[in-house]
Amino acid sequence: MWHTLLLYRRLMSVQMRSQMQYRTAFVLETLSTAVIVAVEFGSVALVLNRFGGIQGWTLAEVAFLYGMSETAFGFMDMIFAGFDPPVFGQHVRRGTFDQLLLRPVNITAQVMGSEFTLRRLGKIALGVAIFAFAVQANQIIWTPLKLAYLPIVMFSLFLFFGGLFIIGATITFWTVDSIEVMNILTYGSSFTIDYPMTIYPDWIRRFFTFVVPVIFLSYYPALYFLDRPELAEAPPFAPFLSPVVGIGLLLALRFWHFGIRRYQSTGT
Amino acid sequence: MTFHSTTGRIARCPSQYLYPTMRLFWEFTVRSFQRHLTYRAAAVAGLVTNFFFGILRVSVLLAILGEQESIEGYGRAELFTYMALTQAIITYLSLFGWYDLMNAVHSGEIATDLLKPMGFVSFWLARDVGRAAVALLLRGVVIMALYSLFFDMVHPTSVAQVTAVAVSLILALLISFGFRFLLNLSAFWSPNARGIGRFGFTISWFFSGFLMPLAFFPAWVQQIAYLTPFPYALNVIVEIYTGQLTGPALWQTLCIQLLWGLLLFTLAHVTLRTAVKRLVILGG
Numbered sequence: 001m002w003h004t005l006l007l008y009r010r011l012m013s014v015q016m017r018s019q020m021q022y023r024t025a026f027v028l029e030t031l032s033t034a035v036i037v038a039v040e041f042g043s044v045a046l047v048l049n050r051f052g053g054i055q056g057w058t059l060a061e062v063a064f065l066y067g068m069s070e071t072a073f074g075f076m077d078m079i080f081a082g083f084d085p086p087v088f089g090q091h092v093r094r095g096t097f098d099q100l101l102l103r104p105v106n107i108t109a110q111v112m113g114s115e116f117t118l119r120r121l122g123k124i125a126l127g128v129a130i131f132a133f134a135v136q137a138n139q140i141i142w143t144p145l146k147l148a149y150l151p152i153v154m155f156s157l158f159l160f161f162g163g164l165f166i167i168g169a170t171i172t173f174w175t176v177d178s179i180e181v182m183n184i185l186t187y188g189s190s191f192t193i194d195y196p197m198t199i200y201p202d203w204i205r206r207f208f209t210f211v212v213p214v215i216f217l218s219y220y221p222a223l224y225f226l227d228r229p230e231l232a233e234a235p236p237f238a239p240f241l242s243p244v245v246g247i248g249l250l251l252a253l254r255f256w257h258f259g260i261r262r263y264q265s266t267g268t
Numbered sequence: 269m270t271f272h273s274t275t276g277r278i279a280r281c282p283s284q285y286l287y288p289t290m291r292l293f294w295e296f297t298v299r300s301f302q303r304h305l306t307y308r309a310a311a312v313a314g315l316v317t318n319f320f321f322g323i324l325r326v327s328v329l330l331a332i333l334g335e336q337e338s339i340e341g342y343g344r345a346e347l348f349t350y351m352a353l354t355q356a357i358i359t360y361l362s363l364f365g366w367y368d369l370m371n372a373v374h375s376g377e378i379a380t381d382l383l384k385p386m387g388f389v390s391f392w393l394a395r396d397v398g399r400a401a402v403a404l405l406l407r408g409v410v411i412m413a414l415y416s417l418f419f420d421m422v423h424p425t426s427v428a429q430v431t432a433v434a435v436s437l438i439l440a441l442l443i444s445f446g447f448r449f450l451l452n453l454s455a456f457w458s459p460n461a462r463g464i465g466r467f468g469f470t471i472s473w474f475f476s477g478f479l480m481p482l483a484f485f486p487a488w489v490q491q492i493a494y495l496t497p498f499p500y501a502l503n504v505i506v507e508i509y510t511g512q513l514t515g516p517a518l519w520q521t522l523c524i525q526l527l528w529g530l531l532l533f534t535l536a537h538v539t540l541r542t543a544v545k546r547l548v549i550l551g552g
Contacts, residue, residue, distance in 0.1 A: 025459070051339070055334065179313065195328055
């Protein structure tokens with residue numbers, strides 16, 4: 001275990017050093033990930049500001065959801081980049097995954113360490129900025145419980161997205177190519193939770209409650225943090241389910257190990 | 269000079285009546301068309317994802333509309349149409365990114381492309397027209413048909429309007445191509461031009477009306493947007509399709525589209541000339 005952690009740290013620092021080699025290119029790439037979030041949130045902000053909100057949610061309240069989702073997804077996208085289905089799919093297609101399997105070290109650590117996209121720091125910084133704006137503008141009534149719970153929610157959301165990446169990567173063992181439908185789970189859930197869940201048709205809300213239960217990691221906790229009136233109608237335990245859902249990551253890891261046992265190389 | 273085709277298609281295509289360069293253009297377009305046509309399975313697989321994201325996007329717009337009848341000419345039907353059209357057009361205009369030229373520069377493949385007996389910009393345009401035609405048929409039309417099955421949408425009501433949409437679509441491709449070509453030329457200056465590319469495409473989503481219909485933005489944002497070519501590649505197509513742009517305003521819009529298309533195309537030529545002077549091909 002200790003050995004694996006050391007190895008992971010080693011792989012990560014190699015990644016970082018290589019990405020920092022071209023300073024200007026690195027800065028530009030980092031900026032571009034920030035610009036994407038800035039432009040997307042900017043367009044939402046301009047429109048919500050003009051029309052005074054969306055279904056009773058103010059811009060600041062939407063920013064709470066938005067910042068939470070972008071920050072958690074950004075961190076996940078940086079750390080779990082090796083599992084990003086299109087990236088991982090290439091290892092399977094080119095047969096380089098076979099090389100990893102031959103090495104006598106933990107396979108999960110190797111895949112995690114194979115990619116560490118530092119440029120996502122741009123997206124993360126913007127996500128944090130949006131969240132900070134939301135915290136400040138909403139005048140949240142902080143209680144010790146809320147303060148303690150916030151990092152748990154963030155971390156669960158981060159792990160949850162990571163689990164989705166791992167599932168997507170595992171599926172490429174069978175499909176070889178990464179499948180576009182996986183985007184519905186990853187980018188789809190990240191987009192969906194940028195807004196209050198009440199704006200979606202029932203079947204979409206049910207999908208993100210029972211199939212991909214991301215609703216418990218963002219919408220319900222947000223109701224609790226912001227003291228929204230919808231909280232009264234929600235089941236009282238709903239905002240507090242986030243750590244349980246984060247454990248879903250463990251299931252994803254089980255699936256990953258199951259996939260590795262069944263793995264048949266493409267022969268390339 | 270004659271060009272032989274292995275598919276035997278040449279006898280039937282109208283290219284034999286055209287001037288050699290136009291014939292070359294046609295041949296490159298057809299080759300590109302055939303090559304892209306092989307990705308049929310991907311187009312079908314992409315449908316599910318496209319549909320899902322379309323519904324997510326329109327939910328946001330419908331929620332903003334709320335109880336109101338319409339906002340700036342956009343009612344429920346117009347919003348569904350806006351969503352369907354913008355989703356259908358993603359691949360046609362390569363909205364999510366196009367780095368083919370950039371890759372050709374970085375791999376050195378560009379050296380042989382430059383030797384082809386045809387203008388370099390036209391060569392890429394020919395290939396892009398073939399690609400776009402497939403995107404329009406395999407994705408665009410199918411997506412529009414699928415959305416029409418599920419949602420109440422607004423469609424063109426006259427032959428003239430259909431023609432206007434078609435012309436507008438073609439001009440939009442010219443604008444989009446010019447922009448993408450220029451963006452890709454940055455590869456001549458930077459070995460890592462992807463960041464610049466991503467930056468450019470992101471800006472284009474905002475100003476073209478892909479993220480939100482431009483009419484939803486405050487007036488000052490709209491004014492800035494219409495100073496750029498981007499709304500003429502996307503937002504105006506929606507407004508022509510839904511019948512919001514008619515009469516003299518429609519003619520004016522089509523003319524501006526044409527002007528932007530020609531301007532970007534010329535700019536591409538001029539910038540390329542400077543770029544090629546800097547080109548160094550390493551290895552072989």
